[in-house]
Amino acid sequence: MYYTSNCSFNFSPNTLLPKMLMNRISCTLKNDIVRSIGHCTEVPRNVNMEKLQHGYLFPEIERRELLHLKKYPHANVIDLGIGDTTKPLPEIVTSSMVDFVHGLSTAEGYKGYGPEQGEKAMRKAIADAFYKDLGIKPSEVFVSDGAQCDISRLQLLMGPNLKIAVQDPSFPAYIDSSVIIGQAGKFVDRAGKYENIEYLTCRPQTDFFPDLQTTSRPQLIFFCSPNNPTGHAATRKQLEQLVNFAKVNGSIIIFDAAYSAYITDDSPKSIFEISGAREVAIEVSSFSKFAGFTGVRLGWTVVPEELLYSNGFPVLHDFNRIMCTCFNGASRIAQAGGLACLSPEGLNALQSLVDYYMENARILVNALTSLGLIVYGGKNAPYVWVHFPGSNSWNVFAEVLEKTHIITVPGSGFGPGGEGYIRISAFGQRDSIIEASKRLKNLLYQKEL
Amino acid sequence: MYYTSNCSFNFSPNTLLPKMLMNRISCTLKNDIVRSIGHCTEVPRNVNMEKLQHGYLFPEIERRELLHLKKYPHANVIDLGIGDTTKPLPEIVTSSMVDFVHGLSTAEGYKGYGPEQGEKAMRKAIADAFYKDLGIKPSEVFVSDGAQCDISRLQLLMGPNLKIAVQDPSFPAYIDSSVIIGQAGKFVDRAGKYENIEYLTCRPQTDFFPDLQTTSRPQLIFFCSPNNPTGHAATRKQLEQLVNFAKVNGSIIIFDAAYSAYITDDSPKSIFEISGAREVAIEVSSFSKFAGFTGVRLGWTVVPEELLYSNGFPVLHDFNRIMCTCFNGASRIAQAGGLACLSPEGLNALQSLVDYYMENARILVNALTSLGLIVYGGKNAPYVWVHFPGSNSWNVFAEVLEKTHIITVPGSGFGPGGEGYIRISAFGQRDSIIEASKRLKNLLYQKEL
Incomplete structure (x- = not known):
């Protein structure tokens, strides 16, 4: 029983609950869910909510980032995951x-x-x-x-x-x-x-x-x-x-x-x-x-x-x-x-923001292409879509995070058609983008040795 | 046929469509809906949306306010309808x-x-x-x-x-x-x-x-x-x-x-x-x-x-x-x-905002009570709920608007239990509240003559 309550919620550890516990809410509640003493109403859980498979992608990435920071508290993590803007407003x-x-x-x-x-x-x-x-x-x-x-x-x-x-x-x-x-x-x-x-x-x-x-x-x-x-x-x-x-x-x-x-x-x-x-x-x-x-x-x-x-x-x-x-x-x-x-x-000022992020994208695309990787995107959008044929996206994500302290997004988070890819956001500050490009080059260079 | 299109949408004037036309969208589209030439997709209208009975209450009131302003372009309309705040922020x-x-x-x-x-x-x-x-x-x-x-x-x-x-x-x-x-x-x-x-x-x-x-x-x-x-x-x-x-x-x-x-x-x-x-x-x-x-x-x-x-x-x-x-x-x-x-x-400054609106409420309650009306609310909320037993809410709303240029809310807009009432908001500026109290007194005084 996961809930110290008088209800019938008794998913075993290897079914739904652990997956659910792994997702976003665990960031804020951690083990509290498991320990919570609650009251079962007679309101059934919405069957549609029940069908959601796992945490929303970005919160799951955030959770992994937090775990990484626990493991490497002094790491200079570069977040090229969620497409979050970084440049000041005009x-x-x-x-x-x-x-x-x-x-x-x-x-x-x-x-x-x-x-x-x-x-x-x-x-x-x-x-x-x-x-x-x-x-x-x-x-x-x-x-x-x-x-x-x-x-x-x-x-x-x-x-x-x-x-x-x-x-x-x-x-x-x-x-x-x-x-x-x-x-x-x-x-x-x-x-x-x-x-x-x-x-x-x-x-x-x-x-x-x-x-x-x-x-x-x-x-x-x-x-x-x-x-x-x-x-x-x-x-x-x-x-x-x-x-x-x-x-x-x-x-x-x-x-x-x-x-x-x-x-x-x-x-x-x-x-x-x-x-x-x-x-x-x-x-x-x-x-x-x-x-x-x-x-x-x-x-x-x-x-x-x-x-x-x-x-x-x-x-x-x-x-x-x-x-x-x-x-x-x-x-x-x-x-x-x-x-x-x-x-x-305003439109004029914003164009330079757009240009800035697109220059970031070009830097990333050039770095990755020079390593012989198969790279898409970065021309009409500030996202770079990198193919690792035959690899598992979450594994690539995890390896990149572990070895370079860079957050990306596993392609499979965007659907089965994204398996084997990772997405890299170009919405960073220029120096982070340059530093990230270097780290990725080093990682891939080492892998080739 | 209301739509110059190749579809089967042909509500007659006394069924659903006129009601729908009366509602919020008519504020922005007016007769355009009727004249629009469109393309029928094969997407059925959401049956839930179809069940909505009429325009959301406040847009309908807004529509009537606009009609009133057309009729009386120089009227000094006092809006005590939607509970909209009027005092500057601290x-x-x-x-x-x-x-x-x-x-x-x-x-x-x-x-x-x-x-x-x-x-x-x-x-x-x-x-x-x-x-x-x-x-x-x-x-x-x-x-x-x-x-x-x-x-x-x-x-x-x-x-x-x-x-x-x-x-x-x-x-x-x-x-x-x-x-x-x-x-x-x-x-x-x-x-x-x-x-x-x-x-x-x-x-x-x-x-x-x-x-x-x-x-x-x-x-x-x-x-x-x-x-x-x-x-x-x-x-x-x-x-x-x-x-x-x-x-x-x-x-x-x-x-x-x-x-x-x-x-x-x-x-x-x-x-x-x-x-x-x-x-x-x-x-x-x-x-x-x-x-x-x-x-x-x-x-x-x-x-x-x-x-x-x-x-x-x-x-x-x-x-x-x-x-x-x-x-x-x-x-x-x-x-x-x-x-x-x-x-x-901040909490301190906001308390004076709350006190201000509640003083408005007291002014309204006093004015209405002094006329012998049956008045509720205004003690723990900035809304005054006035009973006109046996009357139709929308009729009271319309008469108050026509004769005093004051916007209120017909009680029946809040459900069948609100029939016979109107709601008056105390979220106005003090001088409007005092002026509104005067006008209401005059109206009711005249009605008694």
Whole structure:
């Protein structure tokens, strides 16, 4: 019995519980769970929550980092794991937020609730800055506290009875939120997949694009470009195929463009650059990576008016209701900062942030390529996707951490299609990136000896 | 046909669509919906969304306010509707946020992602400030962007298969989020209720407490104290009965304490003041009303370790997973402000905000009582709950708006138990409150002539 309670929870050590104990909560509760004396209510655990396989990826990495620091308390750990921004915000952005906050302590400048959908000026600024010639209206833009939060709200919107497809590998929140809302079905251990989710394999051999010929007819397609983790930005031709596929099959694409600011070639930065996308796609995006707002929290979702359910009802209408009921508006301080980001000076200042991280990516790509490794990404996204054919991702992760004190992300954390890869984030400070490149070179040089 | 599309959406004007058109979305889209040319995907509309009866209450009020302003463009409208704070934030709170924001533009002060559960210091400060002798650990406190958002996340946590009970009247987000997640069942027009939700009638006759003798065995009980809209703070004895009821029936209480700072008598400010509550209750709360953070966005939820599902699994563990997957942390700027709120000087300064709004409430209560109206609330909450026996809430709302240009909230918007009442918010500026009291006196005086 793991719980000193009067309940029937008695997973044996080699079944579910230890796995659960290994995950995020163990960071804060450690062994307390096992020791806790509790009271069993008659509320059954949500069967959907029960289906989640293991801790959310990044908390698990954090846990391993903590263990590593216990083992090597003096190690200079370089974190190139979670894609967390490190460069200070441009002065123009912070001073706009400072002015707003100062205002909050005055009778004239105080502001209470804002519109749940975001301030009018903010919705318009996003439409103008990112969708200028694409016909997106401010009323189609919903301002939020970030793309990951919007993904869950989109799942709430869509409900449990849909068949979804995701790129494999991809950002784990698509699948985890799908499991939570109840779309995923059983987890099939052998395959490492949920039975009701269609995994769209995206490998280098097919330019990281799924084989749509063999894809069934999913109702929702989560598609991230530039892709996290592979760093691949879908080409115009690929996205045209995707939009056409959705149109023919009656699917809705949920397009995650959180990294679009990093695109350097002529790959589309928005799904709405593709003709017909307004009728089949929702776009989610964020200030997190584009503007260093990971801690400030600001994002948005675009739902075009033309996007209708099978009965003709506008999706926008229901999403609006979700935002009004399950959300209460993004922080107005963050929105004041977001407005400054989208001013001409703001956009200019942010471009140098983007350039800085992309130079980091080039340094990492060059270092790894010079060692003969198979390296993807780093051109249209600040993620480097390194192939170790035949290796287990967590083993590579563990070896890199043990021998170089560098945190990466095991590719298999992004789905079975990521097995054999690790993702390295270029969102670090330049000196850390240079130091990390050196350490990786040394490690691989030693291995060759 | 309402949609110029190739789909089968053809509600006739007197069925669902006009109601839907009347609701929130009409503020932004107006007639555009009707004219939109769209594409029907093969994605069915979420049946849960379909069950939502009408626009979320406050957007509907906003819509009526806009219509009123069209009719009377020069009217000096006083908004005592949505409980929106109006007083500037204390200097100590804004200067703490300003310092944090300034830091974001420096290499030393920049911060990226924070923990999804909130900063350690913030969790500890909340535990210390609100649960000092109640044994709540920082690891049981989850910092969020507000109570309304947490209510939806708690619904995601609990899932669709539970039987819930709500106070009637109560804050509409409990029921609406329950409908969205799929717990509510069909709406029964005649009763004005969802068939699977148990409405716990809370009337003055029973001191705003439900008759637990006739209550079935709900798995979740949403309970708000001080109650929004009635302003009634449950007494210690009432909460002891509630906790005991939950314990006996195996229920989980979701206790909304968003207005607890306004309690002036010895009613409990937290459910955790009641012995045994740690084993049956979750508490949701917020900086919105307590600190004027409606636009800043900060709240929290407490999930005690002892609270277990029927299989013995800790609820905290799953909620943690929800926060990590569906949320990405509250804005760190808001958290910097929240920390300052909970310093001794901050708490002191905020007490005068609370006192100010409560003095407003007293002015309103006195004015209305002097007219012989039946008035509740205003003692432990900044809401005044006025009874117009036999009248229709929306009619009273409309008459008050038409004749005094004051926005209130029709009681029936909070559930069938609110019919015949209106709620008046005391969160205004003093001069508006005095002016509103005068206008109401005049209106009622004229009516008597």
